[in-house]
Amino acid sequence: MKIAETVTLKNELGLHARAAAKIVKVSDKYQSRVVIERDGMQADGSSILDILILACPKGSSLTIRADGADAEHAIDELRELIDNKFGEM
């Protein structure tokens, strides 16, 4: 199953190291391949370096794609993580 969803980053610091690390942790939990896309640039959801290099500030619009049997769950959890501002204050 292939799913894609577009989300907006709401946390103050954008995709900083700890936030990127949380995305990697979630991506690694699922069999599906997770890709984060911004302005045509793609990052492997399991690569913290890839995600950092996307250089997403607050307000960026990201497309999350997941491809695999559990794609739906992966997207759900990633969306929740991003909507909850990665647990930041």
Place this chain on the structure above:
Amino acid sequence: MSTDELRETVVLKGIGVSPGIVCGKAYVLSRQEVRVPQYVLSTAALVPDEIERFHAALNASEKELAEIKETIKDLEGIGPMFIDINIMLLRDAAFVGKTEAKIREKHINAEWALNKTVEEYRQIFEGMADEYLKGRFKDVEDVAHRILRNLSGKKHEKISDISDEVIIIAKDLSPADTAQMSEETILGFAIDMGGKTSHTAIIAKSIEIPAVVGLERITAEIGTNDTIIVDGNSGVVIVNPSPDILKRYQEKKRHYVACEEDLLSTAHLPATTKDDYSITMGANIEFIEEIPSAVTHGASGVGLYRTEFIYVNKERLPTEEEHFSNYRKVIEGQGIEWATIRTFDFGGDKFMSDPRLAEEINPAMGLRAIRLCLREVELFRVQLKAILRASVHGKTGIMFPMISGVGELRAAKKIVDDVKRELLSEGVPISEDIEIGIMIEVPSAVMMAESLAREVDFFSIGTNDLIQYALAIDRVNERVTYLYRPLHPAILKLIKNVVDAGHSAGIKVTMCGEMAGDPMCTMVLLGFELDGLSMTPLAIPRVKRIIRESTLQESRKLLEEVMTFSQASDVEAYVETYMRKRFPEYLQGNND
């Protein structure tokens, strides 16, 4: 004659951040110098072996990081998240894949391939516009360095592995490094970087080992096994001391220890001058574990409970129950008669456990402390609820940090009232005599002190920030630490304004910054007729003794005299001379 005696004595001055004197062998933590051989593999058949060697180094590096994570996980506040990030970088598919590809395609050794990969990332990161993200390259470099060292077969110097009694010398120590230090083996430390209020300094103080920071070039002046004296009282570090100096310092150390024991024996006596002026003596703490030490050192209460550590490095926000259990333990702590809890003061050097991560975010004047609380009200409410609930367990004060004017204070008080009403309507008991106060640390609050005083029960002067904001000094920038002068006439005037405004409104005015614990300043502060001081526990016995041996009258006179000076250096010189003469036995450790 041994070669030791031929070594030149070097004296360096830094900032003493944790008191005590220690003499011993230096142990230089060198984490930057690994020689990297670069060569082409003699035959393509060696490629699989080389890739395996690379993976072995990755495994060894991950194991090291996992071990560090283990050793620090118990210490509250120094969470393992930044180590997880390092492990992720180490295991990053792109990072590992690129390096492997180079070994495979170019037949070069793993070190060379790794360096090439790191270079590629350097280019990418340097091209980024965002300063914070740019700085993340340092993490990539650190991880690469760890892998390179493992490729070279060298072991990582983990502080918890050191078994001899040594004094640690390093360019910088992360709070994680400091947290691994055990009193039995680490006698003290001296480092190039850092300032008085850095996180590393705070931890050194809490584990009670002498420490000097901000030495700038100690790592260049010393080698492992050199003899070194670290005087955490004065900030002086002496490398390869001559026998004379060594003897003098050993004597000094004996004095200091004896003095400490002597001082401790009277630490429980009240902080009352000979002419019967009493002030309250509080301790500044941030861990529950510090309470016993605060009590034995003579604190009657907690003048400043820093709550940031409840939040730092948690995967999620702390629950109300987590807050509550901390506050309750402080409020009903054995021997603690009262406790003032500062609502959270996030930002700056307290933001993250890794100083390198923190340096990118510069919130000293940003969205922090009360500003953040008033914006993220729910967060604030959770903390307030917990404090209010805990208030039935003992005398409680709530203190708002970084208040810059009446508007913020009213907004914060309104939230307290709302939360109070809610709790009461739910039948939750709350103490009836909770005091509400504010930190005075923003110059505008000093100017508005009269208005502010009408709406609170107490002021507590936070000198660290007040000095930083009033004198325009970035307190983590060691190039300007020389400007950080508590006895600057401007600071004295600010304090006077605050005390006058508070007292004419009939409220208590206390001080909880570093200045409160500096024995050199004790009589000057007494002269202001402050109602209380709160300081790091170790500083209390000495300050108390000075108070007990002075009079309010002479303190007033001293203050009056120095208030006529217009230069910081004049005030300092006068106060130092006066205090050294007046209390030679308590202040001899401070300078030479």
